[in-house]
Amino acid sequence: MLDASMPPSDYTIATLLSRAATRLGVDGRTEAELLLTHALARPRAWLFAHADDPVADGDAEAFERLVQRRERGEPIAQILGHAGFWSLDLRITPDVLIPRPETELLVERALALLPIDRALRVADLGTGSGAIALAIASERPLAKVAAVDASAAALEVAQANVQALNLSARVRCVQGDWFAPLADERFDLIASNPPYVAQDDPHLREGDLRFEPMLALASGNDGLDAIRRIVRAATAHLHAGGWLLLEHGWQQGSAVRAILAESGFEDIVTEHDLEHRERMSRGRVRG
């Protein structure tokens, strides 16, 4: 409900924003702007140029409903229905993991291993919204990317993103469990941000994670089930000298390096995220 002490007609863009910002906490100002942008279907810059404009009651109420959803903890990306990743704006629904900045590190490292002037074959396992597959395809015009997900609902989101970004000639969405839908195809690079949280990790019941698909987050007692399956099957799907890149939990670096080594991967390297925590590892099959 709107604050009864203030007649709705007295709301301006500026007053609505500052009240919501206070209620929403740490990133409140930014989030309030994004939600108002969404409620009014106006670009963010428009809000600043019209700070003193009155807001129609219906619009103020629509905004209030969005603020309340955010107050209840719903992730901002799910409320807005989209999120930024790499240089792309991606459609997001509750069926997919919300792309995170640490996964941009994976994209950056993958690009460093993928020459721009060669026809390449890349796979993104557990593609979700299509984030990794689409970021790579957008930067490597000769690459063909297979975007795999076990969830049909997730793949629908990925497919919508492929189409919106005009990448359907080079990004193919396929449904199935890890390598299952890829038959005997081989790739130059396989990337994955698999589920890697331990299934009893209390974080799964906190913050944004509560609203995200469990299939994309949790993987067995130690969180490493998916990584073990991917690594063990990956050698049969990589060309000689091809790379496997995996995002993982910040305490899983040594375990993931051991899993890669057991399967015969070489040149194994772990890299840190922006918080200096071990966040992704890669290995290469013998060239």
Ligand code: GLN
């Ligand atoms: N990085 C996510 C988190 O812990 C987990 C993503 C994943 O399991 N792939 O918030």
